[in-house]
Amino acid sequence: MNILKNFNFRTTAGFTICLIITITIGYHQQQSISLIKEVSQLRAEARSNAYRIVSLENLLTDVETSQRGFLLVGDPSYLQPYREAVEQIPLAYEEIELKLSKQKNQLDRLKKVEVLINKKLDEMDKTVSLKMAGKTAEALRLVKHGDGQAYMSDLRFLLKTMDDEQKLLVLQRGEWMENIVQQSKIILYAGSIIETLLISLLMYLIARSYFARTKVIKEMAQSNKSLERQRDHAKQVIELQNELGSRESLKEVDVMDMIVKITSRLTGADGAVLELIDGDEFVYKHVYGTAEPYKDIRVKIDGTFSGKCLREMQTISCPDISQLDKDLHITLANKVSVASMVVVPLHHHGRILGVLKNYSSSLNHFEQDAVEALKIITGCLAGALAQAQDFTEKLKLIEDLEKTQADLIVSTDKAQRATLAKSRFLATMSHEIRTPLNGIMGMTGLLMEGNLGDEQRDYGNAIKASADALLTLVNDVLDFSKIESGHMTFENLDFDIVSTLHDIHKSFSFTARQKNIDLTLDIEPVFPAIVKGDPGRVRQVFLNLISNAIKFTHEGSVKIKASVKSKDEYGYLFKFEIIDTGIGISEEVIDTLFQEFIQADLSTTRKYGGTGLGLAICKRLVEKMNGELGVVSANGQGSNFWFTMHLMAGQNEVYATEHDSPDEEMPKRDKPWRILIAEDNQINQIIILKMLEHFGIRADIAGNGREVVEAAHSRCYDMILMDCHMPEMDGYEATSVIRTSKAIGNNNIPIIAMTANAMKEDKEKTMKSGMDDFVSKPIDKKRVRAVLIKWMKKILAQEMQRSA
Secondary structure (H helix, E strand, O other), X not given: OHHHHHHHHHHHHHHHXXXXXXXXXXXXXXXXXXXXXXXXXXXXXXXXXXXHHHHHHHHHHHHHHHHHHHHHHOOHHHHHHHHHHHHHHHHHHHHHHHHOOOOHHHHHHHHHHHHHHHHHHHHHHHHHHHHHOOOHHHHHHHHHHOOHHHHHHHHHHHHHHHHHHHHHHHHHXXXXXXXXXXXXXXXXXXXXXXXXXXXXXXXXXXXXXXXXHHHHHHHHHOOOHHHHHHHHHHHHHHHHHHHHHOOOOOOHHHHHHHHHHHHHHHHOOOEEEEEEEEOOEEEEEEEEEOOHHHOOOEEEOOOOXXXXXXXXXXXXXXXXXXXXXXXXXXXXXXXXXXXXXXXEEEEEOOEEEEEEEEEEOOOOOOOHHHHHHHHHHHHHHHXXXXXXXXXXXXHHHHHHHHHHHHHHHHHHHHHHHHHHHHHHHHHHHHHHHHHHHHHHHHHHHHHHOOOOOHHHHHHHHHHHHHHHHHHHHHHHHHHHHHHHHOOOOOOOEEEEHHHHHHHHHHHHHHHHHHOOEEEEEEEOOOXXXXXXXXXXXXXXXXXXXXHHHHHOOOOEEEEEEEEEEEEEOOEEEEEEEEEEOXXXXXXXXXXXXXXXXXXXXXXXHHHHOOOOOHHHHHHHHHHHOOOOEEEEEOOOOOEEEEEEEEEEEOOOOOOOOOOOOOOOOOOOOOOOOEEEEEOOOHHHHHHHHHHHHHOOOEEEEEOOHHHHHHHHHHOOOOEEEEOOOOOOOOHHHHHHHHHHOOOOOOOOOOEEEEEOOOOHXXXXXXXXXXXXXXXXXXXXXXXXXXXXXXXXXXHHHHHHHHHO
8 A cells, every 4th residue: 555655656756847837848849939030020120120221322322323313314314313312311320220219339330320311412502503504514423522422432331230239139139049049949858858758757667566566475375385386487487587677788698698597496496597599409508507518519300398388389398307318318318417408499580490498306396387378488498599689780780881881981082082182193294284275376376377497387287286295195195084074074065967078078188189089978858956965065076087087098089978777756866977998906905905005006196106095085976875886897907986876856055156257357446455464485486476466466464363453443444354373363263353343444354364284164154254265275366366256246246236
């Protein structure tokens, strides 16, 4: 009765405490919500005040804009927005004054604003009156030399300060709200944890009361020795189940040791053995008590008492071991004085684990109720053992996975660092190589345009060929690196595949004529024109394959053949062939032809040069575009390099590429073109200056970004050719200053990037910085000419539109 009374008291007290905590949490949450609403309203007021301040500044700007428009144009219609803004300014000022009545600092600033507004409005009224009286010069002189600009500057500063303070209030009140929310969360979480602990404690008390009640009832119900013995065994079973359920370790070895100990205690046996199945044998893996000599012994399953237990899959008791045949069990039993035993099969969900054997040195030791109790506990024992074995296997698997994962993370990290380092190295080397290469190719171009003798012109052609080969190498290495690192990107644009093929054929016609090679283009009659894909990558594959065909063909012909293999709802499967009558390729090296840095043989490398990257890059590009690349060839019989490509059907709009027509003249106008060149390298300065002089264009030089900004501030230029990497201030920063500076008259001046960084991400970076176009180094004269013509046409169109 005392137990029940104490239990009821504790339960009631616990539930009361939980109820109090719940009410307290609810009250605090309600207070927090009210406070959040109040702070939110204050923050909204601050945000609204900031908007009103900006609106007042906009009204002042409107007044000034309308005033200047009237003074410059003389159109009375400009006075209508002027007067409307003047009428609205006092109302806007009074509204701000009312809303900021509790902010002393803001009111002080607002009084200064009022004084400045009155002064500014007085001055603007004077200029308007002078203009209306026909005294335009006097009005403009007052605008230029009066204090109006100073008033407006002070007004903007004061209003900006007031706006910043309101925004600071918004931020502070937002942080205040966040703190309130965080405090509410902490209180809610803490209260929930306390409630959970209290409820767990109550459940524990209920469970403990239940077991206590069970014990009392059983003690009162037992009336004889048999019932007392059954009660004792039942109690032991419950305790053993609790012991199994409350074990801290799930390791297989710990569970097995626990099983032999608790069953030995349950049955009062002298020893216990856990025999696990290993093939056709039992392994005495875990022993307890006097069974220590049995540890790690192996016996055959067939012919043993334990084997019989497994065959029948039921508990077998042997009250007198002398009744058994003389076998290994009797020999072992004599060592530890075994007189009786009981063997229980261990199985869980159809999984046979082994047997559990308890023995005693006394005859008939295992009474029926003890055996029944052992049967009851066996299911729990088998389940615990199976769970432990699964846990051990999973633990080992997890450890192996964690180790593999850790090794993989380390390897991945190393690979990523290596890839990043390689990309940085290639980008840096590309820039460093392209800069002097620009000097070599540019100076060679200028040299070849001069009056040279035949021998000097041969030397110049040799230099140009070497520079072109080096540029091709740099481009191939960059492309291969991007493919290897997975950074190669593809566009998906509509373009005219037929025009592209004709352009490619035309671009190689001169080279073919120089070698007396017949270069032909064969496009089948039914051939789609507009397709969707990456025209640049398609052109890159063709240029590489056709260039190789012409290079390795000394006489005969090179044929470009285009056909459609099939058509489906997704587009066309094209097949393109480059067929030449050149030196051919031996059969044994064709399999390695498309591997990087591999050529037909060393003699080919010595005679024709090259890195062996071109075909490898072409193969990767074609495969990225869902196609295949192959070759049919033999020594001395020419080659047929073919590739397929799946391209979707295009729409009406066609991708347009810039083509420079040598017959198109540079656009002309009344005043000469002025171009500013931003370049810190003296050789590159000479090259671009000479190039522009050849086009008949005057240009100035700036050696760094700071000089570019100063030049743009002091003179009016039509265009800027901007190097990206310069000392003191680079091209990106100089572009940003030009685009945002109010001191520079033409913030929208066309800026063309002129850099040795030729990767796609470099071009994207220049466009994001505010530049308008991109020319990579080494500078190509035709490309520069095309870009200049393009932007000159746009400038002329804008000038005509403004004059109209």
